[in-house]
Amino acid sequence: MIVKIIPATKRSASFPAVGYNTGKLDKNKGELMKVSGFGPLEGLQHWRPEDYRNYLKAVSATNKAVQKPQFHAVISAGGKSHDKQQLTEIAAQWLTAMGYGNQPYLLVFHKDTQNNHIHIVTTRVDKQGKKINDSFENIRAIKHLNQILGIDEKHSARQDIAKALSFTYSTKAQLMMILESQGYTIKEADGKLEVIKFGHKQGEIDLGQLRFSVAKPERFSQLKAIFHRYALVYDTSLQLKPNGYTSAFAEYLKEKHGLILLFHASADKPPYGYSVIDHSGKAVFKGSEIIALKELLSIRSTAEIPTEEKIWQEQDHSEAIKTYYAALLKAALYNYPDLAQGLRHQGLDLLLDGEAFFLTDKDGTFYTNAGELLDDEGYRELVRQFEQLTELDLEVKQQYTEEIMVNIADDVDDQQIYGMRRRRQKKARTNTR
Numbered sequence: 115m116i117v118k119i120i121p122a123t124k125r126s127a128s129f130p131a132v133g134y135n136t137g138k139l140d141k142n143k144g145e146l147m148k149v150s151g152f153g154p155l156e157g158l159q160h161w162r163p164e165d166y167r168n169y170l171k172a173v174s175a176t177n178k179a180v181q182k183p184q185f186h187a188v189i190s191a192g193g194k195s196h197d198k199q200q201l202t203e204i205a206a207q208w209l210t211a212m213g214y215g216n217q218p219y220l221l222v223f224h225k226d227t228q229n230n231h232i233h234i235v236t237t238r239v240d241k242q243g244k245k246i247n248d249s250f251e252n253i254r255a256i257k258h259l260n261q262i263l264g265i266d267e268k269h270s271a272r273q274d275i276a277k278a279l280s281f282t283y284s285t286k287a288q289l290m291m292i293l294e295s296q297g298y299t300i301k302e303a304d305g306k307l308e309v310i311k312f313g314h315k316q317g318e319i320d321l322g323q324l325r326f327s328v329a330k331p332e333r334f335s336q337l338k339a340i341f342h343r344y345a346l347v348y349d350t351s352l353q354l355k356p357n358g359y360t361s362a363f364a365e366y367l368k369e370k371h372g373l374i375l376l377f378h379a380s381a382d383k384p385p386y387g388y389s390v391i392d393h394s395g396k397a398v399f400k401g402s403e404i405i406a407l408k409e410l411l412s413i414r415s416t417a418e419i420p421t422e423e424k425i426w427q428e429q430d431h432s433e434a435i436k437t438y439y440a441a442l443l444k445a446a447l448y449n450y451p452d453l454a455q456g457l458r459h460q461g462l463d464l465l466l467d468g469e470a471f472f473l474t475d476k477d478g479t480f481y482t483n484a485g486e487l488l489d490d491e492g493y494r495e496l497v498r499q500f501e502q503l504t505e506l507d508l509e510v511k512q513q514y515t516e517e518i519m520v521n522i523a524d525d526v527d528d529q530q531i532y533g534m535r536r537r538r539q540k541k542a543r544t545n546t547r
Contacts, residue, residue, distance in 0.1 A: 115451040116190045116502070117208070117259045119252055122182035127174065129167045131186040131235045135222040136163040143226035144233075147202040151218035151236075169218060170236070176243035183237045185214065185246070189259070190231035192452060192502055198223040201232040204262055209234060211258035213246050229502045253297060253311065263451055271309055271316030273459045274298070279319070280461065281396045282329045288389065288398035289324065295374055295391055296458075329397040337392065337404050340371060345405075345413040352377065352385065352411070359385055363410075372463045372474075375401070393463050394474050394481075431482060439480055440487035443473055447492065453499035464500070471496060 120131075138144030149156050152169055174183035189205055196204070205221050219236035238246045260267060278292040290300045290307065299310040307319040348363040359377035367373040372393035377385035388401035401407060431439075439462075446456030457464055464484065465472045471484040485493050 115192065115196070115204075115259065115263060117255045118188055118190075119255055120186040120188065122184050122186070124182075126182035126184040127171065129170045129184050129235070129237075131184055131233070132163050132167045132170070132220065135220065135233050135235060138222060138224055138226070141226075143224060145198060145223045145225065146220065147198060147223050147232065148206065148219075148221040150206075150221075151216060153218075166218075166220060173218060173241055174237045174239045176241075177239045177245060180239050180245050183239050185234070185236045185238050187234045187255070188231055189234070190229050190502065192229060193498055194230055196230055198225075198230065198232070201230060204259075205232050205234055207262050208255075208258055209236070211261070212251070212254065216240070217246070228498070250313065257311075260451075265451065265455075267311070268316050270455075270459065271298075271311065273461075275309055275317050275319060277458070277461050279323065279325075281398060282327050283398045284326050284328055286321070286324060289319075291376060291389060291398060292391055295376065329392075329395065329399065333392070333395045333397060334399075334403065336395070337373070337390070337399070340367070340373070341405050341410070345410060350410055350413050370466060372465060377407075394465060396475075431480065435480065436482070436487060439473060439475065439482075443484065443487050443496075444492065447495055447499065452502070453496075464496075466500075471500070 123130075135144060136146075139146060149166075152166060155161065155165055155169060170183075174180065177183075189201060189208065191201060201223060202221055206215075209215050209217070209219060214236050217236045217240060219234060222233045222235070224231050224233060238248065240246060257267065260270075274293065274296055278289060281289070281292055283289045283292070286307075293300055293309060297311060298316070301308045301310060302321075305321050307321065308315050309317045309319065344366060345363055348361075348366045350361050350363040352359045352361050359379065360375075364375040367375060374391040374393070375388055376391065377388045379385040385407065388407055390399040390401055390404060392399065401410075442460045442462060446453060446460045446462060450456035450459065453464075461475060463474050465474065472481060473484045473487060474481045484496060488496060
């Protein structure tokens with residue numbers, strides 16, 4: 115199960131998420147599951163989107179300092195594993211844990227995608243005019259959902275620490291980067307590295323455990339080939355995002371090759387270097403060991419799609435080894451809330467090369483077509499869960515697109531649906547519940 119808080123736009127004060135979600139009701143692609151905290155509006159048999167929007171705006175107006183008051187989130191299940199009632203209960207519990215339980219909120223179930231999911235719309239300002247705490251809210255969002263689903267965070271941290279220690283790293287800082295890239299904060303004290311997440315220490319590493327080493331030379335060659343090949347296809351120029359510098363090239367490497375590029379910069383100055391966390395090869399590199407930053411940024415994309423020649427080559431493994439990794443992959447598929455968590459906890463990575471999925475292990479010694487490890491039903495489940503992860507991103511993009519369309523003239527849109535246009539066409543109202 116996945117939770118995502120959708121970042122507010124400049125038009126957040128007009129609560130466009132209300133129109134976006136009620137639009138799903140009109141198209142029979144959604145269902146209003148719960149209305150809470152709206153006072154007399156909750157008893158209305160006939161309502162309009164602007165009724166709820168105006169209520170949220172009125173509450174938000176009690177704190178002028180909050181310029182983007184809309185709080186819009188989505189919780190997505192894997193396929194149809196949770197029905198609309200179950201998702202509604204989970205969403206209500208999650209809102210309470212996040213501090214929004216007493217807020218006016220709408221829960222709208224969407225049924226127009228392969229994965230059941232529910233949208234949550236409320237305001238960041240409470241009825242006393244105070245802003246709801248939003249500190250580390252993306253981290254807390256996952257934490258509280260995990261708690262509701264009964265997932266042990268300390269166990270997850272132990273798994274992540276074990277995985278990080280299995281990497282090849284040449285400095286303490288490189289080890290710390292691996293864990294920091296997974297959302298942990300690392301603090302050194304009394305000969306130990308404290309591993310902190312969700313505001314609490316989840317585990318620790320004795321500095322005496324650290325084993326420094328150098329990555330295999332053949333992996334350097336593979337990475338150089340990947341960098342030089344795809345830098346000609348994807349733009350390497352950097353953009354500053356809220357979580358740091360990135361590029362189209364860096365996003366591609368992360369999604370398709372399990373390579374995370376971390377750009378290092380001082381204050382507001384451009385990056386002076388970068389590091390590479392290689393989840394497929396389980397190693398950390400100085401970027402300059404692969405290709406110098408200046409050279410990387412000077413490469414200009416030819417916008418030509420490369421041929422299907424594979425940089426990775428499948429490896430021959432015994433049936434016993436394949437059976438072992440097949441069991442790990444099945445555990446990742448069926449024993450965790452979502453595929454991403456399952457793969458991480460089992461020390462595995464999944465790469466999409468062309469149209470096939472390839473499984474690799476924590477140290478890069480295993481690499482083979484996932485289709486050889488699963489039967490037809492299992493492989494279909496693998497594809498379905500992978501699509502769920504990408505589907506949620508598409509849902510967010512769609513929301514932004516439709517929000518812009520609604521915001522162009524949201525009052526006119528309401529009139530078209532509920533007012534003069536329907537009266538002229540002698541159509542019945544469709545917004546009853």
